[in-house]
Amino acid sequence: MSKALIIIDIQNDYFQGGNCELVNPMEASLKAKELLEYFRKNSMPIFHVQHINLREGAKYFLPNTKGVQIHENVKPFENEIIIEKNFPNSFLKTNLENELKKQNIKELVLCGMMSHMCIDSTTRAAFDLGYVCTVIHDACTTKDLEFLGKKVKANEVHNSFMAALGSMFARVVGVDEILKK
Secondary structure, eight states, X not given: OEEEEEEEOOBGGGSTXXXXXXXXXXXXXXXXXXXXXXXXXXXXXXXXXXEOOOSTTOOXXXXXXXXXXXXXXXXXXXXXXXXXXXXXXXXXXXXXXXXXXXXXXXXXXXXXXXXXXXXXHHHHHHHHTTOEEEEEEEEEEOOOEEETTEEEOHHHHHHHHHHHHHHHTOEEEOHHXXXXX
């Protein structure tokens, strides 16, 4: 079974000084970098997903800004495919599925930002399309949210979404489990 790494939205706006700072983006991006180096070393397919926000009134991932650029920690090599998207689901109105089919890829290793949004929607879509999914929990992160007037801390949001994805849609593991195989 052919396996590919999908790195989702590790872009400058999510880091310190960006327009949508997340909690611990540097730590998650360094874990993603470890995965990226492993996939490169083993000549396995890699896909970088870059969100370009075209929504009216959008405040981050705006076209032609530093914030929309893929972060230096996971900068794509020239031969690596970049999938541009405009929605949380990396498959929606993109060529990701066609690119995966071209390489006969059946298994996806997913990581990136944000756990509750793009990681969740992309993983569920991949599952629905028949892919075997593995989400790397420590190479993902998110932000604090609010519900019913109460703050929900980023680690609670992240853990809840990892638990939900792990209940049916993906195997959820840490980077070390992938690297030791």
